[in-house]
Amino acid sequence: MRDVCPFFSIIERDLTMRHHHLTPPILTVLSLLSFAGLSHADPLPSWNDGDNKKQIISFVESVSNPGGEHYVPEPQRIAVFDNDGTLWGEQPLYFQLLFAMDRAGTLDSDLLATDAQRAAAQGDAQAILERGEQGLQEVFDLTHANLSVDNFSDIVSRWLDEARHPETNRRYDDMVYQPMLELLSFLRDKDFETYIVSAGGLHFMRAFATQTYGIEPQNVIGSSTNTEVVDQDGELLLMKTPGVSWYNDGPAKIEAIDRHIGQRPIIAGGNSDGDVPMMIWVTEGDGPRLGIMIHHTDSEREAEYDRDSEIGKLDKGLDEAASRGWSLIDMESDWDAVYPYAD
Amino acid sequence: MRDVCPFFSIIERDLTMRHHHLTPPILTVLSLLSFAGLSHADPLPSWNDGDNKKQIISFVESVSNPGGEHYVPEPQRIAVFDNDGTLWGEQPLYFQLLFAMDRAGTLDSDLLATDAQRAAAQGDAQAILERGEQGLQEVFDLTHANLSVDNFSDIVSRWLDEARHPETNRRYDDMVYQPMLELLSFLRDKDFETYIVSAGGLHFMRAFATQTYGIEPQNVIGSSTNTEVVDQDGELLLMKTPGVSWYNDGPAKIEAIDRHIGQRPIIAGGNSDGDVPMMIWVTEGDGPRLGIMIHHTDSEREAEYDRDSEIGKLDKGLDEAASRGWSLIDMESDWDAVYPYAD
Numbered sequence: 277m278r279d280v281c282p283f284f285s286i287i288e289r290d291l292t293m294r295h296h297h298l299t300p301p302i303l304t305v306l307s308l309l310s311f312a313g314l315s316h317a318d319p320l321p322s323w324n325d326g327d328n329k330k331q332i333i334s335f336v337e338s339v340s341n342p343g344g345e346h347y348v349p350e351p352q353r354i355a356v357f358d359n360d361g362t363l364w365g366e367q368p369l370y371f372q373l374l375f376a377m378d379r380a381g382t383l384d385s386d387l388l389a390t391d392a393q394r395a396a397a398q399g400d401a402q403a404i405l406e407r408g409e410q411g412l413q414e415v416f417d418l419t420h421a422n423l424s425v426d427n428f429s430d431i432v433s434r435w436l437d438e439a440r441h442p443e444t445n446r447r448y449d450d451m452v453y454q455p456m457l458e459l460l461s462f463l464r465d466k467d468f469e470t471y472i473v474s475a476g477g478l479h480f481m482r483a484f485a486t487q488t489y490g491i492e493p494q495n496v497i498g499s500s501t502n503t504e505v506v507d508q509d510g511e512l513l514l515m516k517t518p519g520v521s522w523y524n525d526g527p528a529k530i531e532a533i534d535r536h537i538g539q540r541p542i543i544a545g546g547n548s549d550g551d552v553p554m555m556i557w558v559t560e561g562d563g564p565r566l567g568i569m570i571h572h573t574d575s576e577r578e579a580e581y582d583r584d585s586e587i588g589k590l591d592k593g594l595d596e597a598a599s600r601g602w603s604l605i606d607m608e609s610d611w612d613a614v615y616p617y618a619d
Numbered sequence: 620m621r622d623v624c625p626f627f628s629i630i631e632r633d634l635t636m637r638h639h640h641l642t643p644p645i646l647t648v649l650s651l652l653s654f655a656g657l658s659h660a661d662p663l664p665s666w667n668d669g670d671n672k673k674q675i676i677s678f679v680e681s682v683s684n685p686g687g688e689h690y691v692p693e694p695q696r697i698a699v700f701d702n703d704g705t706l707w708g709e710q711p712l713y714f715q716l717l718f719a720m721d722r723a724g725t726l727d728s729d730l731l732a733t734d735a736q737r738a739a740a741q742g743d744a745q746a747i748l749e750r751g752e753q754g755l756q757e758v759f760d761l762t763h764a765n766l767s768v769d770n771f772s773d774i775v776s777r778w779l780d781e782a783r784h785p786e787t788n789r790r791y792d793d794m795v796y797q798p799m800l801e802l803l804s805f806l807r808d809k810d811f812e813t814y815i816v817s818a819g820g821l822h823f824m825r826a827f828a829t830q831t832y833g834i835e836p837q838n839v840i841g842s843s844t845n846t847e848v849v850d851q852d853g854e855l856l857l858m859k860t861p862g863v864s865w866y867n868d869g870p871a872k873i874e875a876i877d878r879h880i881g882q883r884p885i886i887a888g889g890n891s892d893g894d895v896p897m898m899i900w901v902t903e904g905d906g907p908r909l910g911i912m913i914h915h916t917d918s919e920r921e922a923e924y925d926r927d928s929e930i931g932k933l934d935k936g937l938d939e940a941a942s943r944g945w946s947l948i949d950m951e952s953d954w955d956a957v958y959p960y961a962d
Contacts (some may be wrong), residue, residue, distance in 0.1 A: 351835065425877060469837075482881050492694065493881025494812075494837075500878060505870035505896060512870075512900045514877055527848035527855075534768060534857055535843060536879060538825050538836025553848060557855045 319462040322613040340466040355543035359474035361588040364452040379419040417518040432483035475525035529554040567602030574608040662805040683809040698886035702817035704931040707795040719762040760861040775826035818868035872897040891931040910945030917951040
């Protein structure tokens with residue numbers, strides 16, 4: 277863990293981004309107004325003015341206004357977000373697959389039993405993907421199993437400290453979307469419970485979700501390997517074992533929300549077709565509902581992809597967003613900043 | 620739902636039980652002291668004085684005292700409790716099985732395809748149990764599947780309103796243990812997050828957990844049928860389908876806590892051998908830990924059973940409680956009242 281206080285890095289980022297163009301005296305005035313409860317400070321400063329920003333702010337304020345006609349009581353103020361491509365990047369490959377390849381490269385070569393595992397150790401993603409689901413499973417069995425949950429978590433944390441993204445040369449957990457960090461904070465300020473509902477690995481995401489997003493371990497819902505309780509020298513240890521116990525994508529996200537949360541959220545955010553069933557289910561419910569679909573349109577600051585992408589394919593979701601009135605976020609025009617760090 | 624406010628019935632019970640032997644003037648003085656923050660009112664009034672009560676109160680106060688040497692920060696103050704036999708009764712049969720038999724009796728006889736299912740419809744528990752796990756599975760497939768989660772929840776709520784326990788003639792959700800309701804409230808007063816971790820059905824328990832225990836749907840962890848998302852006339856519906864996706868007993872409770880909570884709790888309560896792995900794992904962790912094992916010793920007010928019982932067998936757990944220093948609760952001597960209602 278980088279900081280003792282898990283929220284510190286987020287607070288720091290918020291302040292940096294919100295006020296980086298303000299002079300100190302204005303900052304002081306804003307602080308005083310805020311302290312006096314008089315502030316109308318922008319809750320989403322990295323979002324450009326426009327219909328999407330307006331729709332999001334107006335929705336959140338109306339459901340949390342006790343006197344208003346669209347008021348939703350606090351226990352039902354639940355928001356769920358996909359992770360890869362929604363809260364952090366997913367190009368050129370899912371970061372968790374990049375982690376798996378890095379980890380495969382550190383393992384004793386005796387452990388590399390299949391072509392896909394040897395390809396992983398050599399960092400050859402193409403050769404893994406050519407072997408399809410079976411190849412991926414072999415790589416995950418190699419790198420995500422046969423160790424304790426605690427040990428795995430430490431390994432992911434160390435990797436986050438050491439690894440750098442191939443294109444930006446930044447920490448992976450710095451490549452989170454500043455506008456979405458602001459949205460998560462805004463929602464929690466309005467007494468929303470915020471959850472991750474991702475196809476990413478449960479134990480992988482928990483290694484950074486609290487520090488990076490302010491989302492506690494119990495609010496992370498993801499895919500998982502099998503697990504097993506073993507007695508190690510008289511002590512019970514929870515081990516990750518080969519195989520997938522839950523693959524959290526598509527309609528499975530709805531089932532996972534039921535099992536884990538037990539209520540239909542009122543906000544769902546995603547960026548790919550794997551999020552569409554969840555977003556339909558959330559926004560079909562009675563009462564006020566908000567769908568937020570992130571469209572990767574910014575080739576200069578991030579990446580541009582949708583209907584034909586192998587990673588984060590957004591095809592059906594583009595049509596659904598239009599017909600269902602979801603906020604379709606155009607990253608290039610809707611976001612004033614993409615990452616928390618200055619470019 | 621009986622009340623609009625889900626907490627009302629608990630508050631009512633607390634007040635009734637805490638002060639039922641006090642005269643009104645004393646009650647007023649206590650209220651004033653409490654209002655002024657000066658109260659040393661007993662947080663567990665239905666618990667008789669003794670080592671167990673002392674151990675529990677002292678543990679909870681020490682871990683929530685910010686200045687103390689045993690202080691545990693709020694996010695780690697997590698307590699997990701079994702349900703059947705720990706928070707509510709489980710005799711003469713698990714209440715969920717009684718529900719299943721009642722529901723089987725309401726179904727069209729064409730649906731009764733097996734001996735166990737026909738036995739269930741006739742209320743013949745013995746005939747079901749003689750058919751072992753297979754017989755039970757057939758009864759649960761009949762009564763807990765092929766309907767939506769929402770519909771199932773309504774059916775359970777209606778059953779709770781109408782059904783009465785064969786011995787006490789009380790509502791099943793009145794047959795909860797008053798001392799445990801007080802403990803749950805005390806823990807939440809001290810900023811603990813309280814969870815149910817039970818072999819009971821997830822959707823079954825959620826139908827009463829919030830109203831009865833003040834435990835929200837997302838803090839209920841249980842067994843579950845399979846589920847499936849279906850498109851019904853253009854609307855996504857979550858259906859319960861035959862088969863068990865997760866049987867939450869024994870070591871599986873540890874795996875479920877990991878998947879759901881992601882942290883090792885510091886308090887675990889149970890009453891049978893199925894709770895022992897969870898209680899060992901919780902109390903083996905570093906720092907202050909508390910295990911609470913309920914021993915059903917009160918044949919007059921409730922039931923007396925342990926090592927040889929078919930329901931809620933407590934054998935290994937009795938030995939572990941002694942050797943590991945868990946609070947072993949003797950219901951007859953430790954509890955001044957068993958149920959929230961006056962006997």
